[in-house]
Amino acid sequence: MKIKVGIVGCGVVGTGTAKLLLENRDIIRKKTGIDFQLVKVADLNWNKKREYEIPQGIRTTNYKEVLENCDVVVELVGGLDFAKKLILEALEKGKHVVTANKHLLAMDGETLFTQAQKRNLRIGFEASVGGGIPVVKALREGLVGNHIKALYGILNGTTNYILTRMLEGGLSFEKALKEAKEKGYAEADPSLDIGGWDAAHKINILASLAFGKFFPFKEVYVEGIENINRLDVELGRELGYTVKLLAIAKKVNSEVEIRVHPTFIHSEEALAKVDGVYNAVMIEGDFVGKTMFYGKGAGSHPTASAVVSDIVETGKYILCNKGGEIYPVSWEKEEISLRKNFFSRYYLRFDVPDKPGVLASISRVLADFNISIAAVLQKEKVCQLAGKRNEPVIPLVILTHKAYEKDIQKALSKIKNLSVVIGEPVLIRVEEEQD
Numbered sequence: 001m002k003i004k005v006g007i008v009g010c011g012v013v014g015t016g017t018a019k020l021l022l023e024n025r026d027i028i029r030k031k032t033g034i035d036f037q038l039v040k041v042a043d044l045n046w047n048k049k050r051e052y053e054i055p056q057g058i059r060t061t062n063y064k065e066v067l068e069n070c071d072v073v074v075e076l077v078g079g080l081d082f083a084k085k086l087i088l089e090a091l092e093k094g095k096h097v098v099t100a101n102k103h104l105l106a107m108d109g110e111t112l113f114t115q116a117q118k119r120n121l122r123i124g125f126e127a128s129v130g131g132g133i134p135v136v137k138a139l140r141e142g143l144v145g146n147h148i149k150a151l152y153g154i155l156n157g158t159t160n161y162i163l164t165r166m167l168e169g170g171l172s173f174e175k176a177l178k179e180a181k182e183k184g185y186a187e188a189d190p191s192l193d194i195g196g197w198d199a200a201h202k203i204n205i206l207a208s209l210a211f212g213k214f215f216p217f218k219e220v221y222v223e224g225i226e227n228i229n230r231l232d233v234e235l236g237r238e239l240g241y242t243v244k245l246l247a248i249a250k251k252v253n254s255e256v257e258i259r260v261h262p263t264f265i266h267s268e269e270a271l272a273k274v275d276g277v278y279n280a281v282m283i284e285g286d287f288v289g290k291t292m293f294y295g296k297g298a299g300s301h302p303t304a305s306a307v308v309s310d311i312v313e314t315g316k317y318i319l320c321n322k323g324g325e326i327y328p329v330s331w332e333k334e335e336i337s338l339r340k341n342f343f344s345r346y347y348l349r350f351d352v353p354d355k356p357g358v359l360a361s362i363s364r365v366l367a368d369f370n371i372s373i374a375a376v377l378q379k380e381k382v383c384q385l386a387g388k389r390n391e392p393v394i395p396l397v398i399l400t401h402k403a404y405e406k407d408i409q410k411a412l413s414k415i416k417n418l419s420v421v422i423g424e425p426v427l428i429r430v431e432e433e434q435d
């Protein structure tokens with residue numbers, strides 16, 4: 001049995017995928033009984049240097065040749081407009097699609113998956129989340145019998161590398177970012193990573209698959225790591241916490257929270273120990289309990305491994321006429337809305353003068369909004385000049401018990417107007433294992 005495969009976009013992932021399909025063709029055939037033949041690879045420029053030489057006979061500059069000649073079209077161009085046009089054209093021609101394009105799926109996945117579902121075609125998207133980690137497959141197959149309660153992910157290697165270096169190497173955000181760029185872990189324009197958008201694309205895709213409804217991306221709460229500073233990383237560590245850019249999707253009754261923001265998690269938790277460019281996803285189901293997936297979240301070879309797993313899955317789907325495909329849209333008929341008023345613990349830091357009555361005036365405002373204090377940390381010796389008045393200040397950290405986000409925000413807007421608080425307060429959400 002033979003399945004013809006074509007790739008559009010022969011860059012980092014496209015080249016890795018072509019290499020894997022050509023070099024490991026035999027082992028895949030032995031394992032599956034299906035011969036996956038790479039028949040066309042399209043790219044606009046065949047003069048640029050690649051890690052692997054694509055055979056002349058299968059190269060083209062015209063993506064339509066891929067659509068004409070293949071059973072499975074692999075979109076590895078990236079970006080929005082052309083990739084969307086390509087996928088829709090492939091589906092119209094009755095071709096199955098595999099893509100790694102998290103940006104496009106998060107923004108427009110509903111249109112694409114609905115078209116595929118109508119035509120009984122498959123869109124494989126394992127490589128769009130967590131690179132080589134088979135987390136999409138886990139949700140679709142291994143955990144299919146569960147109601148998913150929550151997903152927690154470290155889904156962006158660039159930001160995880162930066163936070164790891166700030167914690168372990170004592171680097172400032174700027175120095176850690178510079179180092180990430182030098183090592184090739186951060187793009188020249190790292191704003192999609194640093195701003196939390198890349199992780200948000202990925203958690204939105206996972207949430208749709210886990211909860212059965214496509215959630216509009218613009219409603220997802222996204223906060224990046226650009227304002228995290230070393231002082232908070234260190235003070236958090238003293239309190240027993242590690243800061244991570246955490247992507248969270250959880251079901252609370254008939255509402256789903258999807259959010260990405262810097263988060264303190266207990267340093268003993270497994271996710272806190274995921275360091276450097278590695279990714280991890282913790283999935284909690286009602287029967288399975290907690291499961292964790294860990295591995296390389298990007299790079300040519302790990303991502304190609306995920307793309308090829310989708311190609312093989314699609315081949316099996318074609319040959320066995322399997323059915324039962326789970327599309328990350330609309331399998332849940334119940335109303336589910338996105339919840340904005342999170343219920344969380346909070347780390348708050350205020351720059352204050354070292355004088356009596358400061359803590360009392362801040363805690364009075366917190367009490368007015370039903371926010372109760374779990375711990376206080378005041379560093380006598382750390383002294384800096386801050387605010388318009390250039391006053392000597394010390395950091396006062398308050399760790400709250402669980403509170404509603406809206407109450408916290410209202411309390412903070414009052415607290416920052418107190419004469420004893422200099423400058424902007426710092427807020428970092430705290431997520432506990434039992435949450």
Ligand SMILES: NC(=O)c1ccc[n+]([C@@H]2O[C@H](COP(=O)([O-])OP(=O)(O)OC[C@H]3O[C@@H](n4cnc5c(N)ncnc54)[C@H](OP(=O)(O)O)[C@@H]3O)[C@@H](O)[C@H]2O)c1
Pocket residue numbers: 008009010011012013014042043044045063076077078079082100101102103127128131297298299300303
């Ligand atoms: N890199 C990773 O580690 C990684 C991990 C997970 C997912 N992904 C996703 O995988 C996708 C591909 O990423 P990548 O890093 O491989 O990108 P890339 O290196 O920029 O590769 C994209 C390739 O597509 C070519 N291309 C652009 N327009 C084309 C067209 N109209 N027809 C044919 N080829 C065209 C580009 O050529 P030019 O360079 O000449 O424009 C380039 O060679 C993206 O959606 C990305 O988000 C990447």
